[in-house]
Amino acid sequence: MNDQVLSVILTIITASTPLLLAAIGELVVERSGVLNLGVEGMMAVGAVSGFGAALMTGNPYAGVLAALVAGALLSLLFGFLTLTMVANQVATGLALTLLGLGVSGLMGEAFVGQPGVHLERLSIPGLSGIPFIGPILFGQDFLVYLSLVIVAAVSYMLFRTRTGLVIRAVGDSHQSAHALGYSVVGVRYLCVMFGGACSGLAGGYLSLAYTPQWVENMTAGRGWIALALVVFSSWLPWRIVVGAYLFGAITVMGFSLQAYGIGIPSQLLSALPYVVTVMVLVLISRNRALMRANTPACLGQPFVPDR
């Protein structure tokens, strides 16, 4: 029984980490006033790049690096269009998703059916061996710890440092930030690239740790769920952890119930995360005061400095 609970908890952590990584990256992007709907596309390209690089080098860490770089590069394309060319952010984000899914399908054709390289879990002598809590606290792969470190760092950075203040100023009133002499477009470029790198990592986690293989469309809407998580968190970093683990738990619950063969159609269980996403969006959005207080005021608005 203990073993079963342990394995469920471990699966929940692996299912939650990609959502957490993608959502914390997007949170920073949105805090700077940019809405990048291309998370799903960046995740897909991150997943295929990470898988490919790990397969070719035999080193999962090379895969992680490739996923991160691929996500950041793709987000640069989004940045060029929305920040330099001032294109519509919603449309460009959709374009990024469509392109990312297409490119990943094409890149991944050679990888279909190939056994992947698994990102191994840490094992700290003595600590990881402690029954039950050992594997949970000390036996994860490094990206699980990294994701939580990123959340802590983002939280500290946004609310305790000058950099964070500038990012929030750019997101809440780009005109004022510009008038004070900050480079609105420059700050947004950096935030967009951070978000891209996080999305890429999230994709890489899927193809290196969650299910070490490449399947087309393996992101399965996780990029969109991450976007919903940012709304759920009302743009506060630590709430992303709660949201991501809640969704991870729901996904795993679906799988476990399927495994027990209860007479519920498998499609209904697969649908759970999507249903919950809609419900969560409704619950959080109906609190209009909270939404108004926390939504970055310039979210999605184009900025062309006066010259």
Next chain:
Amino acid sequence: MRLVLEKRAGASGRMAILSPLIAIALTLITGGIIFALRGLNPFSALYVFFAEPLTTSWSVEQLIVKATPLAMIGAGLAVSYMANVWNIGAEGQLTAGAILGSAVPVFFPEFQSPLTLVLMLALGIAGGMAWASIPAFLKNRFGANEILTSLMLVYLIQLMLDWLVRGPWRDPKGYNFPKTIAFTDWQLLPQFQVLPPSIGPIYINLGAIFAVAAAVALAFMMGRTLKGYELRVQGIAPRAGRFSGFPREKTVWFCFLLSGGLAGLAGICEVMSTVGQLQPGISPGYGFTAIIVAFLGRLNPIGALVAAFALAISYLGGESAQVALGISDKTARVFQGILLFYILACDSLILHRLKFIGRRPRLAEAEA
């Protein structure tokens, strides 16, 4: 030297017409480079991909078949996006329409009369509208972001379709394939023979006529009626729309029901023509490609009709390039994505112009 954008005094009429053409030209150039990198002759590859679909009567027929759902959905989305209502779940509304319309032959396989056809089409539209009404309701009642809800509903309805055709709606004589019974006679769209000059007789089905009618009707609405004016004002100047007292909630309902209904019609038309029964994978992503169609048509319903042909060529070209050149049919999706990027970049040149500026002279240098 830096590249910056500068606002134009007004929208450039010339760029408004040129921007989709420039975007297509840039996509072709990029495509040629991609082919060359893969060791193919870029010119013959581009010919196979983009020109060959126009040469035989069979392929022109296929082109119209593929353009029909794209034009139908694209016209509805163009109106929605023009009014700043972001329905991106057309793929789901297409599936919902296909499911509800197919209920007629599944439950009453013997029911064969012209009424069957009308009923199936009506239920198709109703199914698309019903599925689109969920994000519209959640947006108006709770302020839930329609982009995310409409997209989540795509995954939901696709799982529901999967469950239906594997479970209760499966053809009992279908050797366990996940399909409903094959539709016959009045459960299928009638076809017409048309005789364009030079390429010989081709068959088109009723869906193509619906697509043209929808584009013309919506273009009239947008350009010549108060409703169209209302929608355009809300899209271009939301604040002005609010001050004019145009009801935002009604607009959200209108746009979702319109674009959802058209997507549902496209779905049931697909099932009643090309596919001929309900099964998973009734659409190769028409609902998502129609987003590109709407933008390539500059958010104009007639423009979407023209753009639908451009995107239909990429679908067909992808298939023929796979056969003739041995390259993946997934190339088509990459081209479609690249095309949308170029359109969006070119569109911002309508309101802005690109300018190279040198290093700004320092104050001291300027004074000296």
